[in-house]
Amino acid sequence: MQFKPYARTLAAALSLALVAGCSSTGGTQDGSMDGSRDGADGSGVSSGQVSGSGLGGTAGSDQQADGRIPQQRTIYFEFDSDRIRSEFEPVLAANARYLRDNGGARVVLQGHTDERGTREYNMALGERRAGAVEDFLSVQGVSPSQVEVVSYGEERPAARGQNEDAYAQNRRVVFAY
Template sequence: MNRHSFVHRAGRAVVVYTAIAAVLAGCSSVKLDESQAPVSERSAVPVTAGSSAAGASGAAVENRTVVPVQTGSAEMAQPPANVERVIYFDFDSYVVKPEYVGTLEAHARFLNADRSRRVVLEGHTDERGGREYNLALGQKRAEAVRRALALMGVQEAQMEAVSFGKEKPAVAGSGEEVWARNRRVELTYR
């Protein structure tokens, strides 16, 4: 199988996975018309400390301490745990591989849960190629991840795509293993 047909098939698979995710994301919420919601009117009976209150049926209601609800905001302050924050790319490519769809879905769920969260998508390349070419390729990689997240429901205002080209390698050196680790997009939460 030649490189072109592999890239074409991988690209087609990403488009299919992305389209499926977009369709599922579009089906995930229902707008409610709150003006049609049933409302029951009840009157409040003042209760002083130490006294008992009567319920709607007139029976005594037991005095209990109210425990505050934990909203999980402390744990949501951090990016999703145990989820990879780096998406790797093939040589000279900005196609998101199908193996990263699950990772991107986890990040999309995290960002969609709190629309005030922001993520910077930092595109990187290996050392091969000119500076301008690598800056452009890094930007295309960051934009590819941004588009995938947008199709999963993340708002454009929550994302920023930037490129560092070959200027900030994850691993120093040369060789295919090193280059493969440097062809990436890092998701950095702010």
Template sequence: MQFTPYAKGLLVALSLSVMAGCSSSGGAQDGDMDSANSGANTAGMNSGANTSGNQMGDASMPNVRTIYFAFNKDTIRPEFESVLMGHAQYLKANTSANAVLEGHADERGTREYNLGLGERRAKSVARFLTVQGVSPSQIEIVSYGEERPAVQGHGESSYAKNRRVVFDY
């Protein structure tokens, strides 16, 4: 049935809009995991004042360009939804801007599996952006899997920083 996915998309968009309207200001600069629960959910949102000095259209380029994922998951974590809303707002206001979504995974799993997981994570972010009204032509997806770790190491803290999607404008 075609209506069910459409209805789910509308429900997600409505829920995210309500959550974005209720968020406070502040947050992490780089989507740092240490502050992900306390403020990254609002970093990247444009509150009407352009503090970065690079005004293009109605929205400034978001400062937070990395979002993180749970182990073996491609679902967007709630604390990063408003970061993505900031990117969607920027891309909608700047229709000539393009974003490359770089999907990454930690080193656990096979190379092929991790390339697929990185791609699924990037596609998840792309779906979120298009539901918000961003043109699919503004989005490119690349998966690096485990090949470009942000942090070297074999512990959970390293793995957590390597499970990510990075925005490259």
């Protein structure tokens, strides 16, 4: 019967497709794609970012002059919200400026949530947060081809714990260049 060789080939092809579809895409536990972390102290959170302090009107402007990636690449959100807080607009503007000035640069916007809520809800919320940042960048003139959105929901926490400080550090979008 001639059908048997085709069935074997089809089964092998489907097995390879299944393995390729299940393979890891990389990344680390803290949400960075290259193993580096945002914070100088290795915590993944730069000091002052959660409270919004240290984000004066010059945030990112010095970093843009020489074409380097902006130092601040994480913004934070209120509980159960995808609204961009005004104190993080300078961070977003600096990243938008970098992307506009460097047309070949690409960024993955990684949306994260704290552990409260169902897994499905948190995945959707993380995607809405990253989508809000994507919309901001688009309005600032960043090409959609430079931006990719991914949601990790609660799966990659920046801080462990069940207190407001840990929750606040986990409600974020990270710019992964």
